[in-house]
Amino acid sequence: MGYQYYPITGIKDGWGPDGKVPVRRDFDEWSVSTDPKDKNQVILYLLALKRLQAVDPANRDSYFQIAGIHGYPYNPWDEPAVTQKEIGRKGYCQRLYEIMVNEVIPSYPAKYRDEYLEAARTWRLPFWDWAKNPKIPTLVRYKSVEITFGGQPKVKIANPLYQFRMPNDKKMRVYGVGSVVNFDGGEPFDYGECIATSRCPTEKEREAGSDTWANGVAHDDEADKLLAKHSSVTDLSYGSAAELVYRLLTYPMDYPHFATLARDENAKSATASTTKVTNDINVEFIHNNIHYWVGGNGGHMSQIPVATFCPTFWLHHCNIDRLFALWQTLNPDKWFETDIQRFFDQKIVGSGSVITNKTPLRPFHKDTGGTYWTPDDARDWFKLGYTYPELPTGKETPAQLLRMVNDNYGISRQEALKLAKSATAPVPGVEVLDDDGARVYDYALSIKYSKFALGGRPFNIEVFLRPEGETEKTFRTEDFVTNVFNFSQTPENEDGVEVCSNCAEGQAQNVQATAYIPLTSYLIKMIQQQELDSLEPPTVEKVLARMYWRIVDIGGKPVPEEQWKDTMGLDLSVSKTQMSYSSKPDVPTQFPDPEYIPNLGTSLADDQTPAGVVGNSINVAKINKLTEAVSAGGSIVFTSPSMNLAKPNRETGTGIALLSWDPASQADALDTENYDILLSMVLKNQRRVIQCNHKLAQKSYNLITELTPSPWFGERPELRVDIKEDQYEIYVDGRKVSSYKRDIKKSVTHVHYYTTPSRAEPIMARVITGNTYQDTAKVS
Template identity: 25%
Template sequence: MAPIITTGIEGPVISRQELRTFLKDKELTNLYILAMDRMMRIPQEDVKSWFQIGAIHGRPFIPYDNVGQKGSFGGYCCHSSTLFPPWHRPFLALLEQFLGEHAKKIACEFVNESDKERYIKAAERFRLPYWDWALEAPLPDIVASQAKVECEMPNGQKQVIDNPLYGYKFEPAFKYYGDTFKDLDIWEKWNRTLRYPTNQEATADSAPASMEAVLKNNQFTLRDRCYNLLTRVTTWTRFSHDADAQIDVGTDGVDSIESIHNQMHVLGGKDGHMGVVEYAAFDPVFWLHHGNVDRIFALWQALNPDEYVNAVPSQLATFTRPKGDKEDANTPLAPFRKTNDTFWTSAEVRDTRTFNYTYPELADLYKLSSKDCAAKVRFAVNKLYGKTAPVSATRPSVFDKLPSHSEVGGHVTPGKWHKAAEDHSHYHEWFANIEVQKYSLKKSFMIHVFLGDVPVDSSKWAVSANLVGTHCVFASHIDSTSCEKCQTANAANLIVHGNIPLTHALGNHFGKVTSLESKDVLPVLKEKLKWVVETNDGKVVPNADVPGLKVTTGSSVVQGPTHAEHFPTWNKAVHHHH
């Protein structure tokens, strides 16, 4: 069999759509579900199967399409790496390519000519949807909770099938295929992907209500983290990944796309497949999530066109790269082939149009200068995630509770809180920096940050009204993983970073404090800011028993944007170590 070449869907450049918009297109949705269902039925040994594509991300650590030494200790992992964003770009393009092939074949199978015409047109506009969790974290029912779905079949009949958006069924079960380490046998017991599994037995089911409640309770944290990432971070090192040995990434409250990405993996799966690195890509929601990660990456590129992958020595080894090998824009992104003998590089996948797709915010901007393009993207980001953006979660925005001001380009700021009443465009932003050893608990774990009392019952932590947000560390099961990169990182006590914005939560205490200035906020933080730790399977761990855990607070005076196409300007952060 000829090697698999990653091309994406060949044809014109078409925008991927946000999931909720995508689902409004009935033909496109029906075709997407049928294409997924067909791909998931391909035998697991087939290189074009759902299983083989998911396995690229981790277990069972078998070389994809004969890329890498069979039976070697490694994997293709690019987490906590400068290559994290670009490596996942051809990964998505490969799945999109296979689904697109199925969609076109299925469309041509419709026996009714008018139906066939409709579906052929739908196949031509097919691209993977993305889940914009920063805009609206809870998932639509068809993804979150609907185990069965009715489809229009090519023979013209309606048929109810297992919903491929709800989960992937292993056929016959998950297999290790000679993986160096065996894991808990639960992964073999579960014959389909689960989110928030109800137990550790073969009878386990997903618990969508639990997942949705947790996602909803983190809505403001997600939106603020995304907004701050796009508006504040201007260097590749800070943006691209959650760990860097050369600088202390977490000192100024600046986040990374990987850290936010980690939060969604664990919040979206807990101790199910999505919450564990090696198994995450088998869950269909993985691809909706990573579509949005890639989109945020693309938006950031438009905002920072001169910044990209910087050359650093690889701290860790993979299937195809030894430890110490240089990682830069020309590093092969294995196992994704450009030709029979070459692999795509970060330099070559810098533009999404390489794989014939774009995103709605960028679709009409490519003919503009980089300066004008950035201005339009700033407008879109402000509209989607800025302080005056619509709030879809149940908890009100902090700025709904504060004195309303709209003098500054329509940007509502808590102006009356600032002592410099003559300059309402300035206000304070508060945040908590978090750093910790990535493999300190030997699996994925959560750090819940509260402003107020912590529930005695740990099962209530993630849905508490006092929760500010949950920082998540997305990690392999270190005692059983065959990932060489992960094992090396564990031995090196790799530190990862994240950031939880506090300003929205402080707004819930309006009336108890008179401003967002240090003299008024610090007493509240000293009394009410607390954090607790649990593993993704619910084991509570005392803070003192978590190696490398540090939580520090900081604040910055921010000048609101003077125009809808401008971003706020953050002054140098002040840290409140006491």
């Protein structure tokens, strides 16, 4: 008999007539319900999860192995033909229901079995709505729980939701879990020494070799503080995630922008958002922050390779699935069809450079014969045998869902309506509308950064606001505004062995990430505390000019700016618009496209771009699209904040290539072979020469021409190219070096910044600036 694959079918029991399926329940509501059926389901869930966690970790169907699909121990799951080489290159997600009906229920007296089987048939994995209830759920917080079941005396059991503990107290290292690199240079976080998982451990508790680290801790009060750090100024007990969810579900956006924080200017989309600001909103950013808020510094949930071992992972991801289902229902015509390969390197699981809605979702199979699931297969959650409280039939209208979204998540809306209604005299910037609604100036912060700026190590971007009159950066808790958690991992483990080629590829491509944080609730809080008297732009802009920020590592320690400024590509910008909120919750919010406010964010200190010049951030190992194409008569000036002037023992090259892309092309936009290379300039630091070349797409290069700048570049280098009708004029640090023939007379649309070999470090910063001029005469 051949290998039998594990079929992912969803629970087929419990279905009603006309395709009616059981509901995934809100964990906070369901776990405290007094309904007898609910109570039976909760106990069955605990008992089944406890048994699953006790299965031998070497077993494919164990909790350990299923959790390991996401990262450590980097073993194949349900793919017997996968080679050992492939194992180290990927991290991969009914068992509970099977345990309920086949193991738990048969162990109790027969007179209870029908009642318990009925409860099991309609049980579905619950979700934790961390936006509506920003606290670790009550049932999760108990290390042990007492249950009464099957007519037996009350018994105390270890709570499988509190933490996952290895069977027989064996260390995770025994089954292949290792360490995760510690950014600050200290000892790596040795998760292999752990017997059980942790949430929000302290620095002392993270010390290698300690019993506390091995046996795990759960500081849920600390997680609560992180989850509710931006609590509403009204009496609503919501945290900051509520407003993020509100905007995620109400702002117009296409599927790629909803789904991922990775941004690719080359991606083609016929339904892209009409404004760059709304493109900054995505479910992945919200998802990442929950991982950090629950896990804290060093807790399992905040580290990709081990996050799935924490039982809260499953409650969190069921809510992500729910948000996805809500968005699908609100946007029924938007779906994933065809896209280029993203930072998750789908090539390593057989997907190639182009992925579609029919690409296999390895390693998940639909049947015992090994048929893979595809995105199209998973689009309809009803076919998997479950739905959500807001979507009982799947035929709910957008207006019905909008009422729920407004009532549950529209924090800024509710605050604005309350402010407009309660004010004896309207606050400037707040206007009362005819239907008792409110028109309010709305502000948001967009943060863009390089996901692998610190070698793939997780980090936090923290934003603060100086009190009026102060000039020092004190980083006081009371001045904290918001944070963005970069949820990533290093491509290699502490022994230098590659364990995540997805991450290695992402690092090589210098994947950029973006996050969007509403600021209006923070500003309304300042009004409530009489620290602000207006929401009008002139007043607010003066306040937000006091913002400052820092990078903090996963251990909670600030990273010196000199360690990240050249690689982070950090861009903070503030946008504004006017939101018109109706007092009727089924009426959509109206707002014009947001616009960026000049001279706020990083531009306040760093934007020195002259008038008539377009600035472009040029990232290493990436084809960078220019904001404006440059033709004959124009110039491009590349500058870097640093330059490695040491001559290396072994020659490497740092290349800057001017490219031209045919907009009608259907070729792979990630492959430089499909571009006309108008001028390639490779800086050779050992020999102090610039090698120039050019070629047409899919053709061979011409002969190399070497230029010898004298003197060589300085510590803050500038490379300028003037585009003439028949030649390029090349300048180094303001001095003309030479001219190079312009055989391919096309406009420059992209810049490829790269190194040879590809893993070498560039001699300039990893992120440089490319300023474009349409008129060479304007170059100063």
